[in-house]
Amino acid sequence: MAAEVTILVLREPGADPALPLPEYQTRGSAGADLRAELGGGELLLEPGQIRLVPTGLRVQIPEGYEMQIRPRSSLALKHGVTLPNTPGTIDSDYRGPLGVIMINLGPQPYAIRHGERIAQAVIAPVTRAAYVMAEALEQTARGEGGFGSTGRG
Numbered sequence: 001m002a003a004e005v006t007i008l009v010l011r012e013p014g015a016d017p018a019l020p021l022p023e024y025q026t027r028g029s030a031g032a033d034l035r036a037e038l039g040g041g042e043l044l045l046e047p048g049q050i051r052l053v054p055t056g057l058r059v060q061i062p063e064g065y066e067m068q069i070r071p072r073s074s075l076a077l078k079h080g081v082t083l084p085n086t087p088g089t090i091d092s093d094y095r096g097p098l099g100v101i102m103i104n105l106g107p108q109p110y111a112i113r114h115g116e117r118i119a120q121a122v123i124a125p126v127t128r129a130a131y132v133m134a135e136a137l138e139q140t141a142r143g144e145g146g147f148g149s150t151g152r153g
């Protein structure tokens with residue numbers, strides 16, 4: 001059994017109470033699926049279009065953790081529907097509506113249905129850094145090499 005933290009969830013007023021809260025589909029799933037709250041309707045995502053899709057939820061993530069919102073591979077592979085900001089970052093101090101930013105990179109319009117599982121939420125520990133101004137950085141073999149400096153293949 002993986003470690004478990006408690007995420008408090010509020011449903012937006014008027015949101016469909018029949019929609020399941022984020023849930024893991026299998027015992028080993030890393031992500032809990034998030035559903036679209038579309039007031040019973042659907043949202044047509046045209047090719048190239050970006051929309052903020054509401055989940056109808058607000059969450060309280062324990063301090064020291066973040067929620068990463070990631071695409072569902074099935075939507076990406078079959079329809080080109082993914083998240084332009086993946087992984088979306090939900091901060092532990094955020095109390096606003098949880099939204100999923102979706103983009104249709106496929107050739108066909110895609111109709112997101114009310115209650116459809118559109119993305120998955122992965123909870124991860126956060127390491128914070130102290131950024132400290134320095135005079136110099138430690139020398140390394142790589143040095144300034146990057147962006148393909150080690151070649152191809």
Ligand SMILES: O=c1ccn([C@H]2C[C@H](O)[C@@H](COP(=O)(O)OP(=O)(O)OP(=O)(O)O)O2)c(=O)[nH]1
Nearest residue numbers: 069085088089090091092094097098099100101
């Ligand atoms: O896919 C996402 C990404 C973000 N958020 C919410 C939660 C997050 O805590 C907040 C801010 O996100 P982020 O820090 O990525 O946005 P920003 O553009 O840096 O805005 P801000 O200046 O508000 O931090 O927006 C979502 O609901 N969905």
